[in-house]
Amino acid sequence: MDVELPADDDAVLTAMIDLMRRVSPRESVRVLDMLSELQPELADDLAGHFDIKLDSVKDEDGDYIQCDYNMVGTSYRSPWSNTYHPAIPDAPLPSPRLRELELVLNKAFKVYTQMYFGGGVCSVFLWDLEEEKPRDMGFAGAVVITSPPPPTDAVDMRWDSFHVFECHERGRSAKYKLTSTISVFLKATLAPVVVDKVTSENEGEANLCAHTARQAEYDYPLTTPQGHVANIGRMVEDME
Amino acid sequence: MVTMNQVVELIHLAPPGQLKEVFDDLSIIVDDKEHFPDLLKDELQRFNRQQFAVVQHEPFQDVPVHTSIISKGSEDREHRYVDYETERSFILDDTTLNPVEYAPYNIAEGSRILRKELEKSLKAYVKDSYPTGHCQVSVSAINPQALVLEAKDSLDQVRTNSEGLDEGLNKEGIEQTVPPPVQTAAREGQVGSFFILEIVAELDNKANFWTGKWQSEWKVDPTIRSVTGRMNVDVHYFEQTNVRLQSRHSIQSEFPLRLKDDRSIASYIVTRVANIEQTYHQKLFNTICTLDQDSLKRLRRVLPASGSKIDWDQVQSDIYNDTTLGQNVSQIDISPAYVYEPIMTQTIHVQKE
Numbered sequence: 001m002d003v004e005l006p007a008d009d010d011a012v013l014t015a016m017i018d019l020m021r022r023v024s025p026r027e028s029v030r031v032l033d034m035l036s037e038l039q040p041e042l043a044d045d046l047a048g049h050f051d052i053k054l055d056s057v058k059d060e061d062g063d064y065i066q067c068d069y070n071m072v073g074t075s076y077r078s079p080w081s082n083t084y085h086p087a088i089p090d091a092p093l094p095s096p097r098l099r100e101l102e103l104v105l106n107k108a109f110k111v112y113t114q115m116y117f118g119g120g121v122c123s124v125f126l127w128d129l130e131e132e133k134p135r136d137m138g139f140a141g142a143v144v145i146t147s148p149p150p151p152t153d154a155v156d157m158r159w160d161s162f163h164v165f166e167c168h169e170r171g172r173s174a175k176y177k178l179t180s181t182i183s184v185f186l187k188a189t190l191a192p193v194v195v196d197k198v199t200s201e202n203e204g205e206a207n208l209c210a211h212t213a214r215q216a217e218y219d220y221p222l223t224t225p226q227g228h229v230a231n232i233g234r235m236v237e238d239m240e
Numbered sequence: 241m242v243t244m245n246q247v248v249e250l251i252h253l254a255p256p257g258q259l260k261e262v263f264d265d266l267s268i269i270v271d272d273k274e275h276f277p278d279l280l281k282d283e284l285q286r287f288n289r290q291q292f293a294v295v296q297h298e299p300f301q302d303v304p305v306h307t308s309i310i311s312k313g314s315e316d317r318e319h320r321y322v323d324y325e326t327e328r329s330f331i332l333d334d335t336t337l338n339p340v341e342y343a344p345y346n347i348a349e350g351s352r353i354l355r356k357e358l359e360k361s362l363k364a365y366v367k368d369s370y371p372t373g374h375c376q377v378s379v380s381a382i383n384p385q386a387l388v389l390e391a392k393d394s395l396d397q398v399r400t401n402s403e404g405l406d407e408g409l410n411k412e413g414i415e416q417t418v419p420p421p422v423q424t425a426a427r428e429g430q431v432g433s434f435f436i437l438e439i440v441a442e443l444d445n446k447a448n449f450w451t452g453k454w455q456s457e458w459k460v461d462p463t464i465r466s467v468t469g470r471m472n473v474d475v476h477y478f479e480q481t482n483v484r485l486q487s488r489h490s491i492q493s494e495f496p497l498r499l500k501d502d503r504s505i506a507s508y509i510v511t512r513v514a515n516i517e518q519t520y521h522q523k524l525f526n527t528i529c530t531l532d533q534d535s536l537k538r539l540r541r542v543l544p545a546s547g548s549k550i551d552w553d554q555v556q557s558d559i560y561n562d563t564t565l566g567q568n569v570s571q572i573d574i575s576p577a578y579v580y581e582p583i584m585t586q587t588i589h590v591q592k593e
């Protein structure tokens with residue numbers, strides 16, 4: 001994934017990453033889009049550093065997330081139906097055995113988001129990796145979560161998380177390399193109030209937002225091929 | 241299509257004390273080296289005014305080294321800024337923050353004493369409450385009739401000057417409908433001078449991964465005894481993360497009619513400002529604690545309602561064993577947020593300690 005960039009491009013990419021780390025997380029998607037448009041040839045590299053952009057959509061397949069990890073061109077693959085919307089010929093799909101795992105993971109994480117967020121949308125996307133020994137399964141995936149909309153207007157809040165991992169099976173165990181990015185947005189609106197006879201507050205707000213990225217490695221036993229579900233579940237629960 | 245203007249506007253996203261870093265990043269990112277510096281210079285002018293840039297002045301006559309605040313309040317119509325300590329105006333180099341080309345500046349006689357009293361009180365308060373604070377009291381004269389004439393004149397000028405430049409005309413025209421905030425022509429006896437009290441305090445603790453800023457502005461109009469103000473707080477914390485707190489608040493208040501002499505008016509107003517700021521500080525602190533402790537937990541529970549972590553082995557085997565359940569899961573209508581009754585109680589198995 002790491003591309004050797006000419007010295008100039010390298011400096012530009014470094015500057016863009018630095019800028020992205022300074023602007024408020026509330027502005028970062030907008031800034032990311034601008035920078036990508038300014039330097040289209042570096043857009044993918046830049047996006048690879050910032051897992052921040054997602055949309056949740058509802059269609060006949062159910063709720064799922066649209067993000068870089070299920071995008072081909074301008075189409076997105078639904079993790080429920082395994083088809084692209086809008087349809088696109090020859091788009092990549094996970095291998096059948098990985099697809100089965102993907103579907104089960106999507107169901108399992110539906111449970112997870114219900115338990116922790118009381119709703120929201122979570123999508124899991126998997127893709128195959130080439131392994132040296134053909135018997136070992138190697139794959140990568142992304143667990144992407146967005147919280148449900150808040151119930152009242154008093155506090156506007158959102159939780160977005162990306163858990164991107166690589167998994168390599170080694171006999172009866174599996175190694176998972178995880179990179180997680182969690183974005184939290186909290187905004188309290190302070191309603192106008194009369195303080196005393198002569199003083200009144202017009203309006204006010206407090207905005208608190210955060211991006212945090214963490215990396216971790218997990219070694220879990222893997223006695224059956226299905227064991228990935230529990231392993232990935234534990235890993236994400238632990239990280240969040 | 242991203243315009244160069246949009247790019248230079250990104251400097252306004254710089255966290256407190258990090259303009260230089262953002263500036264440097266943008267200079268590297270932008271290809272257009274021809275137009276960029278000029279556009280950036282214009283934007284820096286706006287940035288310095290909005291952010292209350294602090295300018296240091298060398299000793300002058302018997303006034304030692306001192307500072308003044310760059311703002312709309314201290315700007316005159318010729319885009320010069322006023323240094324009230326030495327009663328001079330100057331031009332600002334927006335890139336280096338160096339003041340140049342000083343010229344004498346007349347403060348309207350009628351406002352002079354009250355301004356000085358306000359400054360004395362405000363300085364004492366700021367010294368007490370803001371370890372790195374700077375403050376300033378500007379005088380602004382409003383004479384509604386003069387303003388209208390002023391606006392009309394300016395509009396006429398804009399129209400003749402920028403013939404054929406529709407965009408420029410519209411932009412300037414709109415700006416001119418807003419009364420210019422500062423009138424240098426403040427003369428003795430002129431109706432309705434008002435005062436602008438400004439406070440700015442910036443803390444730069446990059447060694448411990450945070451920078452922060454307080455900014456407040458209070459407009460005091462003695463003729464209608466009104467005080468209106470706004471306060472801004474901006475904090476950036478960045479140790480292996482990017483956390484930003486931004487808050488703003490605006491307030492209006494008035495002071496009693498019985499205050500007659502300048503000293504008691506000044507003292508009353510600054511006490512009032514101090515009280516409001518203290519209240520806001522406390523309120524903001526409480527709000528953040530609520531956001532952090534209460535709201536965040538409502539957003540994502542620390543543990544599921546069951547009180548323990550998810551039994552993933554059970555979830556796994558349930559899904560593999562029960563295909564219909566699996567289908568149901570994908571069809572579930574998410575119940576209203578924050579109702580933490582697990583819908584699929586049959587699939588959730590609590591780990592018993």
